[in-house]
Amino acid sequence: MAGATLEVRIWRGGDEGAFCTYEVPARANQTVLDVVTEVQRGFEPSLAYRFSCRVGVCGTCAMTVNGTPRWTCRTHVKRVAADGRLTIEPLRNMKRVKDLTCDMDAFFDKWTRVGVFEGTATRHDPPAAVEPGTPERQAVDAAVQCINCAVCHAACDVVAWDQEYLGPAALNRAWTLVNDVRVADRRGVTLRAMGAGGCHACHSHGACMEHCPVGLSPTASIAGLKRTALGVLLKGR
């Protein structure tokens, strides 16, 4: 390892910009986030990027690494750059702000457009008793661990093609609300999830599932929404 370097191309600028190349020392244990940090501290103090926890909990540091959306903090360089070359860009499908940061407003707006948790209980009510073994709760449990990192949103081709499409993260969230017995307006969430830009635009490519760092399957959640939507059509419920 001694003396070895990585050839690191990093996007500089916003939607208009160019790649700059840096020679960064290669180390035995090195994540992509370590490399970006080293570039900022050693070569390019004005380099903009986001990170927070550095251990795969917060979902802040997602970027496009050698063409693939990833959490940079959980991506070892040796796993993705066997030839010592790294190309690092902001996530796809969002407006670029500066360098490796993008504007995530549209992503979070879609998230809340489909529905946020609004229960029926007040703080004076006892905690809801939710049976963990029911099919509904198991559907929620399978999908609820999403931390909004937007990796699936960047991986999805339909998001790239159709500005109106809500995307895998928002629809996955909708599926957890539809199955949550504590949610007051589950039908409303279902109707929004199957409206314009909703679950029926999904092609089931599975890119979201393939790239999700938590191992969730928004594809399965969206398929569940499609089934529920057919129930709405057939039974009117």
Added chain:
Amino acid sequence: MGELRLYALQRLTALVMIPLILVHLVLIVYAVQGGLTADAILARTRGSVAWALFYGLFVVAAAIHAPIGLRNVLREWTGLARRPIDRAMLAFGAILLALGLRAVAAVVGGGA
């Protein structure tokens, strides 16, 4: 509900067309392999209520199915606005229906 209805209609018409397409393909192979002439084919189809229903249903299903799929393709692959696409697809469906039903009428109708 609009998107859901279209989605369901597209699947439903696909289900309808699967057996129809299979019969249609077998029929083509049969007619070609058997060396049937156009007259021989018309002699079998003219006045046949069964063939009229078979191909009539096929045409209606295709005229519903194809514009819905093309609408999605145009939405995703062109930057066109939704309304002009929807209008164009309504027209496309109407054209498919008219041309298809005209063909069915020519094949099963009396001597044209």
